Amino acid sequence: MNLAVRCQNLVKVYDTGGQKVTALNGINLDIIAGQLMMLVGPSGCGKTTLISVIAGILDQDEGLCELFGENLLAMRSKDKLNFRAKNIGFVFQAFNLLPSLNAAENVSIPLIINGMKRAEAERKAITLLEQVGLGARWKSLPSQLSGGQQQRVAIARALVHNPRLIVCDEPTSALDHETGRNVMKLLKDVALHKDRTLVIVTHDARIFDFADRIAEMDDGHIVEVQDKREQG
Amino acid sequence: MNHIALKMLMGDTGKYIGIVMGLTFASLIMTQQPAIFLGIMSRTYSFITDVGLPDIWVIDPKVQFVDDIKPMQDTELYRVRGISGVEWAMPMYKGLLKARLLDGTFQTCNVVGLDDATLIGGPPVMLEGKIDDLRRSDSVIVDIDGASEKLGKPSLIPGGKPIPLKIGDNLELNDRRAIVVGIAKVTRTFQSQPVIYTTYSRAKSYAPKERKLLSFVLVKAKKGQDLVELTRRIRESTGLAAYTQADFKTLTYEYFMHNTGIPINFGTSVLLGFIVGAAIAGQTFYNFTLGNIMQFGVLKAMGTSNWILLRMILLQAVLVGSIGYGLGVGLTALFGFAMRHTILAFKFPWQLLLFSGAGISLICAFAAIISILKVIRLEPAIVFKG
Known part of the structure; x- marks a missing residue:
């Protein structure tokens, strides 16, 4: 059983104007490669802080977080950027597409960051847009797409550079039930395979059935980890 | 990433035009007002220029400028x-x-x-x-x-x-x-x-x-x-006093510089143009960066380095600066052309292009630096904050 992520005693404290807020209070969590892990829990329990640490965009104060065996905290800033650019894809609650770029240009961004020529990157982006059912809309600006279509563009952008980990923050909360399930189905069908791991932060109980494992958080702790496949 | 920077800049047409207009205004003020100033100052010694032929002007030692006649x-x-x-x-x-x-x-x-x-x-x-x-x-x-x-x-x-x-x-x-x-x-x-x-x-x-x-x-x-x-x-x-043609011009020019309010009046206009231009362009450019802060955060989270983001912002600043400068200088040239047969004094030497170019570069550098600082200090984790 390969581990994609290993967190040991993670602690993160925010200083909010002199007041200390402990967002992560000794988190221990293993995420298995090739699985879809959901982090669930009430607002303010530390879910977003945890995926930020896992994705290497926030440094923990204490503890260890290894991503595919690499300790991101110990990496030089430049190496960490390169590691993130190659190995991690992001899907956001508010899609966060660049409004002045069309769908193909948005999807091509991770490839360009990784050094690919623009024309080649856009060709590859169009191919991926076809996979998520938006091949005909590659020229459309985000404002010309529905919420579900924008999220599919965001998924294509998270996948285009073939990362080993995709982190999703509330990917369905801005979508209606039907569209949300379609997005989850797409994520599971297109994004997930044995060499790629998905970590999804959500409080949308309607999509829990897509998870392989669910880690429930509360007050900066992991309260419980359920293996849905064993239950199934 | 350059095309992304340019599309980000031009994607928000209102702000883009606002920044360019601010810089155009600054560039116009910083060229048109000094051009009028130089025109007026060159008129102070225009008589010496027109006479042309002699090498040396001999005058009463108490003469302070060309129109200050003290007969001999x-x-x-x-x-x-x-x-x-x-x-x-x-x-x-x-x-x-x-x-x-x-x-x-x-x-x-x-x-x-x-x-x-x-x-x-x-x-x-x-x-x-x-x-x-x-x-x-x-x-x-x-x-x-x-x-x-x-x-x-x-x-x-x-x-x-x-x-x-x-x-x-x-x-x-x-x-x-x-x-x-x-x-x-x-x-x-x-x-x-x-x-x-x-x-x-x-x-x-x-x-x-x-x-x-x-x-x-x-x-x-x-x-x-x-x-x-x-x-x-x-x-x-x-x-008696004796001056070469150039020295007599300088004597006249300096008299007006030191004994009239002309340099202060025009200097104030130019300074105001610079300050207002810097304020408008700097503020609009900074607001533009703030408005796109989530986009910069997304790029940063995806692995874009601060150096590349810095280059993107500099490119945006250079582009709006060049367009604003060009428009401002062009408008000044048009103004000078339209006024060529009027009483208005107007002189537009190439040094003035350098002067206003330096002014616009300063404004753009200021606007870019405050934006760059914001982006460099930006935590990429902002992307998960809804």
């Missing part, structure tokens, strides 16, 4: 002629005299008296008539602006434009007849008064009776003569 005795001319290294020395009269117009009103004019024999120091461009016509009795040459405006004959229509003086028309200078024999083009003077050329002896007859009437001695140095050395010899031999 005619004998000074002969003393100067006797100094070694002087090829020739000619007298010149310059004074303000009142001309009586046909409608009975008076107009103060700059009367210039040229050496009777050589007519050295005459108008640079003759539009009508010949300079030699000054040898005819009572003859004068009038500058085109004065002939068309202030010295013009009353219009036949009440409130209409004056009828320009033409060759053959008469004027009265100090109760003496003056006949127009030529129309000349001269550079407008600082006070924009009409300029009337005549001979030295006739100018003296027009002028009120005084013991001293020699305004300048115009000196041409012999070939190969060191002008600085010659001015020193003239000063030592005569006790």
Whole structure:
């Protein structure tokens, strides 16, 4: 059983104007490669802080977080950027597409960051847009797409550079039930395979059935980890 | 990533135009106002430029600028002629005299008296008539602006434009007849008064009776003569002041710089243009960056380095700066072209392009730096904050 992520005693404290807020209070969590892990829990329990640490965009104060065996905290800033650019894809609650770029240009961004020529990157982006059912809309600006279509563009952008980990923050909360399930189905069908791991932060109980494992958080702790496949 | 930076910039048309307009305004103010300033300042010594031919101007030591006439005795001319290294020395009269117009009103004019024999120091461009016509009795040459405006004959229509003086028309200078024999083009003077050329002896007859009437001695140095050395010899031999043409211009220019409010007035306009331009462009550019902060955060989270983000912001700043600068300078050039035949003073040397270019670069650098600091300090984790 390969581990994609290993967190040991993670602690993160925010200083909010002199007041200390402990967002992560000794988190221990293993995420298995090739699985879809959901982090669930009430607002303010530390879910977003945890995926930020896992994705290497926030440094923990204490503890260890290894991503595919690499300790991101110990990496030089430049190496960490390169590691993130190659190995991690992001899907956001508010899609966060660049409004002045069309769908193909948005999807091509991770490839360009990784050094690919623009024309080649856009060709590859169009191919991926076809996979998520938006091949005909590659020229459309985000404002010309529905919420579900924008999220599919965001998924294509998270996948285009073939990362080993995709982190999703509330990917369905801005979508209606039907569209949300379609997005989850797409994520599971297109994004997930044995060499790629998905970590999804959500409080949308309607999509829990897509998870392989669910880690429930509360007050900066992991309260419980359920293996849905064993239950199934 | 350059195309992404440019699309981000131009994607928000309103803000893009706002930034460019701010920089255009700053660029316009920083070129147009100094161009008018330089135009006015160049008029202070335009008479020296127009006279052109002499190398050295000999004047009373108390003279502070070209229009500050402190007449000398005619004998000074002969003393100067006797100094070694002087090829020739000619007298010149310059004074303000009142001309009586046909409608009975008076107009103060700059009367210039040229050496009777050589007519050295005459108008640079003759539009009508010949300079030699000054040898005819009572003859004068009038500058085109004065002939068309202030010295013009009353219009036949009440409130209409004056009828320009033409060759053959008469004027009265100090109760003496003056006949127009030529129309000349001269550079407008600082006070924009009409300029009337005549001979030295006739100018003296027009002028009120005084013991001293020699305004300048115009000196041409012999070939190969060191002008600085010659001015020193003239000063030592005569006790008068002697300046090369360039030094006399500088003396005049500096008098106006130090003794009038012109530099402060224009300096204030230019400074205000710079500050307002910096405030508008800096604020709009910073707001543009703030408005795109989530996009920068997304790029940063995906692995874009601070160095690349810095380059993207610099590219945006350089682009809006170049467009704003170009538009501002272009508008100034158009303004100058449109005003070329008016009384407005306007001088647009290439150094002014460098000056306003440096000003716009400073504004853009300021706008870019505050934006870059914001983006560099940005935590990429912002992307997960809804």
